[in-house]
Amino acid sequence: MVSNSFTLSKLLLLPLAFHLVNAVCPARLTATPGQPDIVDNPACPRDQGKAVIGHDGTHFMLQCCTKKRPGANQVGRLTHVQSKKDCYPFMLVPGYFGLIILLTPMAISVEYDNSKKTCTFFTLGDFSTEDAGGDLKDWLYFINPPARPAPDNITHMCSTDCPAAHGQKYVSDYGELFHMECGKRHGTVPFKEEKTLTYRDCLDGCAKLPKCLSIDWSSRTKMCYYGKHSGAAPIVAPAYNSAYSFGCAGACNKEDDACACGQSKSSKSSKTSP
Numbered sequence: 001m002v003s004n005s006f007t008l009s010k011l012l013l014l015p016l017a018f019h020l021v022n023a024v025c026p027a028r029l030t031a032t033p034g035q036p037d038i039v040d041n042p043a044c045p046r047d048q049g050k051a052v053i054g055h056d057g058t059h060f061m062l063q064c065c066t067k068k069r070p071g072a073n074q075v076g077r078l079t080h081v082q083s084k085k086d087c088y089p090f091m092l093v094p095g096y097f098g099l100i101i102l103l104t105p106m107a108i109s110v111e112y113d114n115s116k117k118t119c120t121f122f123t124l125g126d127f128s129t130e131d132a133g134g135d136l137k138d139w140l141y142f143i144n145p146p147a148r149p150a151p152d153n154i155t156h157m158c159s160t161d162c163p164a165a166h167g168q169k170y171v172s173d174y175g176e177l178f179h180m181e182c183g184k185r186h187g188t189v190p191f192k193e194e195k196t197l198t199y200r201d202c203l204d205g206c207a208k209l210p211k212c213l214s215i216d217w218s219s220r221t222k223m224c225y226y227g228k229h230s231g232a233a234p235i236v237a238p239a240y241n242s243a244y245s246f247g248c249a250g251a252c253n254k255e256d257d258a259c260a261c262g263q264s265k266s267s268k269s270s271k272t273s274p
Contacts, residue, residue, distance in 0.1 A: 024135040025065035032061055032127050035146055041085050044138055051146060052085070059145045060110075066139040067130040068111045072122035075107050084112045084138060087119035109141035160200040162219070162241050170200070170243070174207035177246040184233035185216040185240040190225035197222065199241045206245070214244040 026045035036051040044064035051059045062084070081087060087110045107121035115136050125141035132138075156164040162182035170178045180203075191211065196202040199217045202224035206212040209226060216225040220239050233242035 028065075028131065029063060029127070032143060036061065036143075038146070041083065044135060051143060052140070057145075059143050060140040061127075061143045063128060063139040063141075065132045065135050065137070066128050067132045067137050068120070068122055068139060069109070069124055069126060069128035069130065069141070072109060072124035074120060075123055076121045078119040078121075079117070081112075081117050081119050084110075084119075084140065087112060087121075087140070109139070112138045112140065114138065160198070160203070162199065165199070165241070169246070170203055171249045172204045172207035174204065175249050176207040177249040178203050178206075178243040179232075179246060180241070180243045181233050182241050183236060183238045184242050185225075185235050185237045186214050186227055186229045186233045186242055186244075187216070187235045188214075188227045188229040190216070190227050192226040194224055194226075195222050196224040203243055206243075212245070215242060217241045 024045060026048040029049050033049050036049060038059075039047050039050045039052055039062075042050065042052045042062045044062070047062055048064045049062070051061055053059055078087065107123060108125040109122045111120045111122070112118070113120070113136060125143075127141070128139045130139075157168070159165045159168065160170055160180070162180075165180045166182040168180050170180055172178065180199075192209070194205065196205060196217070199219075202215050202217040205224060206215045206226055211228060212226045213230045214227045214233070216227065216233070217223070218240055229244065231244055233244070
């Protein structure tokens, strides 16, 4: 009678045990999600099927309550690891790191033991169908980076009209090379100011002046500010365009006669030696 009662008690507890296991383990994945969400510090069961990013931009897929994939070859182990995220710096990196020895070929997957706080590294990645039977182990493996929409580049080669000119180089009529930036200004004290019809005219105006190293040009007032600041413009100003000089366009060409900065292209052919 006692034996039957004990057996009955165990049977009654089975649903409770099953519920507790499933409370910490999410529904199992059947395949790698096509466009997974990205998380910074993964936690199970919340982040099942989500991607995490390593320190070098590599993406890993998280499978909660899952063991290593069959056939995966162990290449190293790291102990006393407080979170899954702390495993990533050792992924895809051959060599010696403290207690871990990663041999080539490099590890592309990791089994994290939540109880022992260990990362075990493997050469074989990809989706695993091995149920861990609870929340003791989680599986992370390399995936291709998820695609994300990106705006098309609005830059057009040889343009001196913003915003298409942003980040481009311009060789002025006087042979000087400028780096152009839209929506910014240097903000330094100019040594000369004048109105110019276009941004390009302002650039050519700077090229004529030996001490001019940069310009700010207002698209509203058409005012051109000539400056001596050598470098990128630090101030965000949507109504302004700026540029700074890289020097003579042909200065690195040892076969030609440099660029004759300060002379127009039409007069370069008549340049005489000093």
